[in-house]
Amino acid sequence: MAVIGVLIENKFEDSEYKKPAAAFKKARHKLVHLGVKKGTVKGETAGIKVKVEKAVSDVDAGDFDALFIPGGYSPDLLRSHDEVVAFVKQFAATGKPILFICHGAQLLITANLLKGRRVTGWKSIIQDIKNAGAKYRDQEVVKDGNFISSRCPADIPAFIKASLGKLNIEKGKRNLL
Amino acid sequence: MAVIGVLIENKFEDSEYKKPAAAFKKARHKLVHLGVKKGTVKGETAGIKVKVEKAVSDVDAGDFDALFIPGGYSPDLLRSHDEVVAFVKQFAATGKPILFICHGAQLLITANLLKGRRVTGWKSIIQDIKNAGAKYRDQEVVKDGNFISSRCPADIPAFIKASLGKLNIEKGKRNLL
Numbered sequence A, B: 001m002a003v004i005g006v007l008i009e010n011k012f013e014d015s016e017y018k019k020p021a022a023a024f025k026k027a028r029h030k031l032v033h034l035g036v037k038k039g040t041v042k043g044e045t046a047g048i049k050v051k052v053e054k055a056v057s058d059v060d061a062g063d064f065d066a067l068f069i070p071g072g073y074s075p076d077l078l079r080s081h082d083e084v085v086a087f088v089k090q091f092a093a094t095g096k097p098i099l100f101i102c103h104g105a106q107l108l109i110t111a112n113l114l115k116g117r118r119v120t121g122w123k124s125i126i127q128d129i130k131n132a133g134a135k136y137r138d139q140e141v142v143k144d145g146n147f148i149s150s151r152c153p154a155d156i157p158a159f160i161k162a163s164l165g166k167l168n169i170e171k172g173k174r175n176l177l
Helices: A014-026 A074-078 A082-092 A102-110 A123-131 A153-176 B014-026 B074-078 B082-092 B102-110 B123-131 B153-176
Strands: A003-007 A030-035 A039-042 A049-052 A066-069 A098-101 A142-144 A147-150 B003-007 B030-035 B039-042 B049-052 B066-069 B098-101 B142-144 B147-150
Touching: A003 A014, A003 A074, A003 A082, A014 A030, A014 A066, A014 A098, A014 A153, A030 A049, A066 A102, A066 A153, A074 A102, A074 B123, A082 A098, A082 A102, A098 A102, A098 A153, A102 A123, A102 A147, A102 B123, A123 B074, A123 B102, A123 B123, A147 A153, B003 B014, B003 B074, B003 B082, B014 B030, B014 B066, B014 B098, B014 B153, B030 B049, B066 B102, B066 B153, B074 B102, B082 B098, B082 B102, B098 B102, B098 B153, B102 B123, B102 B147, B147 B153
Parallel strands: A003 A030, A003 A066, A066 A098, A098 A147, B003 B030, B003 B066, B066 B098, B098 B147
Antiparallel strands: A039 A049, A142 A147, B039 B049, B142 B147
16 A cells, blocks of 8 residues: 655644545555654644654655645645755655645645646635646646645545545556566 | 725734834824724734724725735735735735735735735745746845835834835825825
8 A cells, every 4th residue: 555645734724634644544555744843733723633753854755655735724834844845846756646735735836846737726825826837727626647636625525536546546556566 | 194904814923913013003104904804803823813994895995005914824814815805906006005024925926916026025935926926035124116025023123114114205205295
């Protein structure tokens, strides 16, 4: 199964973390929570506590089969740290899946990864997505190569379905190696 | 003295509102707090409560001599409302001062107002500012025509000084009319 790096900080949107995380675990994928430093972070709306197991500066892109970026204000907090942005760039260069929802695209904007890509995200960041050179799509889930993106909590079921499908395809590729 | 419209929502950065607001009032300017709807909003770090006196949909750009946009997550919340973005565009067309700090520039990005302008803002939104076509400057305060911008709480004294200077120049203009 896939090892998924979850990029998370305080003020994440609880449902956008909790529901996909539960579905990924149920499908027997392994989650490793990554952040600026080891410790506990807390969700914005429901106050869920999540243990950050590793600092991004202590891991390598090769350690993971996919990245998952929940929304809320967590992505904005993460992208003010150069080492997080550098890690996202390093991971993106592998071409492996990046699954993001809501404000998650902010991290990819700062990492300069959206040019020419079809992407969706939360309403407030639509202009930022467009200005980054992406083709914004107002859909519950947008699939473009290794990128799976959704807009908001209401899109979570579609986000989970598309993400699990993508992880399965990648699993098939790994088995062929 | 100037009538300053303060664009504010929940999760504003308390110091970035409180200190400039106090300085503007001390200089005998009048503040009118504007938001999505009338009511009370609360600061992110210190929990200061601010009364929103008017909804932007109930005011006209002509009612104000300047706009002030404190940072925190207030600007991101405000820009998901079309009527707030429309009001900012309408006000910007008057050419009167817009004073913004930290995440404040986000509102101007969504309103498509930064192209070719010299602007600063909080670290996490630097790439968004650049992608919006602005010339990002890493300075405590950046003055470009009617725009006065600063990066973060540490810049507040410079932000206040430049803002008051700008309001004085505008006052001189009004007195000549």
